[in-house]
Amino acid sequence: RSLHSAVSRGASHLTRRGYATEPVPERKVAVLGAAGGIGQPLSLLMKLNPLVSSLSLYDIAGTPGVAADVSHINTRSEVAGYQGEEELGKALEGSDVVIIPAGVPRKPGMTRDDLFNINAGIVKALCTAIAKYCPNALVNMISNPVNSTVPIAAEVFKKAGTYDEKRLFGVTTLDVVRAKTFYAGKAKVPVADVNVPVVGGHAGVTILPLFSQATPQANLDDDVIKALTKRTQDGGTEVVEAKAGKGSATLSMAYAGALFADACLKGLNGVPDVVECSFVQSNVTELPFFASKVRLGKNGAEEVLGLGPLSDYEKHGLEILKPELLASIEKGIKFANQ
Numbered sequence: 468r469s470l471h472s473a474v475s476r477g478a479s480h481l482t483r484r485g486y487a488t489e490p491v492p493e494r495k496v497a498v499l500g501a502a503g504g505i506g507q508p509l510s511l512l513m514k515l516n517p518l519v520s521s522l523s524l525y526d527i528a529g530t531p532g533v534a535a536d537v538s539h540i541n542t543r544s545e546v547a548g549y550q551g552e553e554e555l556g557k558a559l560e561g562s563d564v565v566i567i568p569a570g571v572p573r574k575p576g577m578t579r580d581d582l583f584n585i586n587a588g589i590v591k592a593l594c595t596a597i598a599k600y601c602p603n604a605l606v607n608m609i610s611n612p613v614n615s616t617v618p619i620a621a622e623v624f625k626k627a628g629t630y631d632e633k634r635l636f637g638v639t640t641l642d643v644v645r646a647k648t649f650y651a652g653k654a655k656v657p658v659a660d661v662n663v664p665v666v667g668g669h670a671g672v673t674i675l676p677l678f679s680q681a682t683p684q685a686n687l688d689d690d691v692i693k694a695l696t697k698r699t700q701d702g703g704t705e706v707v708e709a710k711a712g713k714g715s716a717t718l719s720m721a722y723a724g725a726l727f728a729d730a731c732l733k734g735l736n737g738v739p740d741v742v743e744c745s746f747v748q749s750n751v752t753e754l755p756f757f758a759s760k761v762r763l764g765k766n767g768a769e770e771v772l773g774l775g776p777l778s779d780y781e782k783h784g785l786e787i788l789k790p791e792l793l794a795s796i797e798k799g800i801k802f803a804n805q
């Protein structure tokens with residue numbers, strides 16, 4: 468009897484602490500461009516995420532194979548593959564989070580803006596479908612140029628009457644991932660402990676890592692900070708050149724995309740204090756969209772946090788990035804309204 472009561476005391480203890488009774492909510496995540504260089508490893512990582520109950524893999528081609536492959540992994544989510552425009556509605560219906568890595572990547576010598584002509588149309592079409600089939604989903608935009616594709620998405624949603632600035636995110640997590648890695652190397656601190664906010668946008672000088680706010684603090688020389696800043700700004704180009712015509716970052720981007728989607732899911736599920744940098748509609752500067760720290764919650768971007776104190780070098784970087792970032796934002800808005 469005493470054993471029995473000890474067991475039931477243990478069980479009620481577990482129940483009170485929520486282990487046994489609070490089910491993880493059902494969450495559907497759709498990946499658009501799921502058969503691509505980013506899409507495949509991102510689909511794998513989302514299949515490993517226990518917060519996902521339904522994983523919807525969409526592309527214009529190749530998704531039946533990717534979905535069949537990923538679906539054999541013995542984790543929580545159901546997996547379905549959708550191929551071609553006629554299946555896009557089914558892929559999107561009921562989605563809580565839609566991740567968009569659809570579109571062409573850079574080759575050496577290209578800027579992200581050189582992708583605009585192809586990717587702007589792809590993003591516009593996909594966002595038109597999102598407005599129709601899952602207007603309440605959180606949208607994680609990966610397709611480049613992010614500085615323009617996010618404003619395009621916003622305009623498409625405004626026209627459809629579904630726009631909520633809290634639900635649209637440009638994924639700049641890879642810049643943060645890079646800044647952390649490069650900083651840890653120079654500061655000789657464990658990379659897992661490092662935090663570095665990265666603000667602005669997602670292209671060249673518009674990427675502004677705030678190493679003055681990096682933790683753990685390290686007294687790095689100014690020339691080291693400049694080199695770290697430049698390497699973070701050119702991180703994408705470093706990979707494009709190393710891949711020598713075979714595309715841009717896919718594996719590190721899949722990791723970064725999975726990290727950001729996980730933060731969105733945690734926010735939706737009510738986990739407190741989920742903060743990530745993202746390119747969102749913003750009042751932090753005079754620019755209508757800007758990347759900074761964002762607190763994620765049940766409605767998406769619950770709070771867009773300010774920049775905090777900047778070094779003189781960062782203040783200068785901020786002024787330099789504004790004209791280029793504004794031009795990219797305006798280009799996206801103009802395209803969407805043509």
Ligand code: NAD
Pocket residue numbers: 499500501502503504505506525526527528568569570571572573582586589592593608609610611612613638639640641642669714715716717720
């Ligand atoms: P990829 O060519 O390997 O894959 C792109 C996929 O998109 C392909 O499978 C293609 O079939 C699919 N696609 C094309 N049109 C589509 C449509 N209308 N609907 C659905 N899917 C469609 O390219 P990738 O290396 O995976 O890169 C994808 C995008 O991500 C590029 O624009 C790249 O610049 C961008 N990117 C962004 C970041 C970031 O930090 N935000 C990082 C890396 C890459």
Ligand code: LMR
Pocket residue numbers: 572573579611641702703704706707715716
């Ligand atoms: C990146 O930062 O790696 C991506 O934006 C891809 C690119 O074109 O650099």
